[in-house]
Amino acid sequence: MNAQIIDPLQGDFPEVIEEYLEHGVMKCIAFNRRGTLLAAGCVDGSCVIWDFETRGIAKELRDKDSVAPITSVCWSKYGHRILVSAADKSLTLWDVVSGKKITRTILEQTSLLARLHPGSSTPSTCLVCPLSSAPMVVDLETGTTTVLPVTVPETVNEVAAPPRNKSSDATPHFTPTAACFNKRGDLVYVGNSKGEILIIDHNRSVEIQAVVPISTAAVIKNIAFSRNGMYLLTNSNDRIIRMYENLLPQRDGSITLQELVKTTDNHDVLEKLKVVGSKCLVLVREFQDTITKMHWKAPCFSGDGEWVIAGSASKGEHKIYIWDKAGYLIKILEGPKEALIDLAWHPIHPIVVSVSLAGFVYIWAKDYTENWSAFAPDFKELEENEEYVEREDEFDLMPETEKVKESGVNEDEEVDIVTVEKEDGFSDSDMSQEELCFLPAIPCPDEQQGKGGGSSSKLMESTHSESPVSEDAAMEGLAANNASSPHEEDSVRLKRRRKPSEKGLEMQAEKVKKPVKALKTNGSKVSKPMRNKIVVGDDVVEANNGVHGDDGSDEYH
Structure with a gap:
């Protein structure tokens, strides 16, 4: 992130829930190396890959042979592969770009956690932590395991000692x-x-x-x-x-x-x-929390290693604790009344992603305070509008003889636009050419497009059939109808509505105040207003300051 323009007094850690992601029931998450893609394992056995920049689904990996809940997801170093472990004792290695299954291995125990080898760009080995056996290294190509x-190892003195961790039925x-x-x-x-x-x-x-x-x-x-x-x-x-x-x-x-x-x-x-x-x-x-003595879940470091976070393991609460490396508690993030089951910090930005028991993914981000004076030292922030009085010589042309103040920038120096600055969160290497950061977007057809076209044509037909309204008025009605369509309603909802001025309200009132009064005579209505004329039945009578009475009689002055 742009660490140079961040206010050091605000702290570089998340504060509020910015957004949440919803797709089925998600249980575990993992960022890729750059934090541009977020993988989430679901209860139905699918693995959803979110484009974290657009918050949209980029790809969904689904195995027809496995519908068991996903227990963990892990990216390879350069993001081309994803390892998925499921509750049916399976380990599946996926190719992210093609969405095809590379290998599938069945273990003897359900794996709670599976991690790919971090030192290889195309790893074929992984570390697995099963539910009821010792950790093992698995070769995904051959299926061999090393416990x-x-x-x-027990010493000679410990051999005669009774075995430890034995249950009542003498099973370990x-x-x-x-x-x-x-x-x-x-x-x-x-x-x-x-x-x-x-x-x-x-x-x-x-x-x-x-x-x-x-x-x-x-x-x-x-x-x-x-x-x-x-x-x-x-x-x-x-609890420590x-x-x-x-x-x-x-x-x-x-x-x-x-x-x-x-x-x-x-x-x-x-x-x-x-x-x-x-x-x-x-x-x-x-x-630790010396007061509540609570258990912790999913502890991890921030991307730069400056912060330590952990979620509360208490049921019914979604709390995230943030400490600095010195051991001081900096912030407690309180979310909805849902238990927290997984947690991850973005590799680069001060963003935390948490998973609730209900299957929602919450995105915690920093609540930035706008400080416009940081961009211009002479910029003045106003609480309300004030009348600006310009100086007498503010817009005068400067004479050419006056010298411009010399800047400290050497204009003859060549500017390097090729070298990419190294990110603080990546200590080993710069951006790799083989690294997968984004997936091609697949546009979805707009289902409401046909509905909108039909409604607009119906509006034009009904407008012409009901009354002889001008074409301009019909187009205004069509524009008003499209403005309130469901497609643009969400985008307009977020925009700030400007309050019309008093002069604008007066002009709108003048346009509305043009009533046409119908004159009645013997039960007949005036079909068209005419100047200095009164329509009585089929006859047109000249009227000079004449008044047509309500009782049907004609009065002249």
Whole structure:
């Protein structure tokens, strides 16, 4: 966005609901890399792609083989592919431009979350978090799965200990585990039910390389990275959102992690993993509501990583909390009386999109205050109209001998119109030529067009048949009818109506005040007004200051 003209005192975060999107019952959302397209998964198994600039539907992806509700949607890096996971245990990879299905994989468990590999332009692998099993890396082309570890290998002393997390029927109880890729996709960060963050190198040994424990050992429900990969966010069952700083480099993070493991000497496996973990992640902030102690849902970073947002998990309320990186609560956005189920921040603009339990998508935007004096320092804002008195020499021609003030701009310097400035929200690269930002618009036929044409022709026929009105009057009536048509009613509704002036009202009144009085005589009506003449039956009588009485008699003075 134009960060240079934003008032720093207003804050760069959303404040009010600007608009809402409605199409079936939507449950999950995801922006593409540039924020120009918004994908939404619906209950009927379809995936709708919205053009976020026009707020119109650009494409709808529907699989005939799957009508189960969508659980998650994910864009590829350059936006050419979309991964959709459904409640029928299916993973479907779509080609966005053609709208065709690339691959479809059936898993053994329903996936709650599925994310494509972020380091490839045409990814074929994804990370899946099933409902009742450990996270796994899935090869979409072959259908092979690699299950990731969720606990640290037990030591000799822990083998004799009774098994943990056992239910009454002696079956192991599994808690859904959160997982995510890092920015390059070479490492996987897993949050388990023991309150530990596990760092796994899935490309090499698929083993735990580092462990970062949480102080309360609470179950980690959500885990997500910022767009620049510098910070990690976790949401735990202890109702606290924690932000960690990533100490590993953005490039070749797995190589650096392997070197840390080799240089760390410790006989205890768990302690060694914790030492390595302390060199990978450092706790920076904790976010919580100390008064209500509420649970959080769908926490995430803003596009530039300066803000942290999370939705309230309480039923019947649609609240979004916004904190800054220092840990201070900045804003609470209150929406309709509907539970919040998903949340996303626009990659570039200060816009938040939330999904309600009823299936509506609400767009939260900033309520900007118009400040015209920012464009011209000598501009004066008036509360009401004032009479302007010009100066005596305001419009005088300036003599040619007077020199114009020299500006500080070098007119001979060449202006670069080719280089595109780098966006603050994208730290890795500029706009790619292969990136898909927009979809071609498909115009829909106007159903009301035929109705409008028929109504206009009927208006002309009825106008000519009822009374001999002039053609200009008929056209005025047609224009008035079209002005109130349903097509233009919505657009006119948003425009400001100008109040007519007193002089205009007087002129309109004069046009209306031209009545023609019909003179009656013996029950006959005057068919046409004539000057100084009275029509009596079939005879025309000259009248010089004559008066035709109401009783049928003619009186002359």
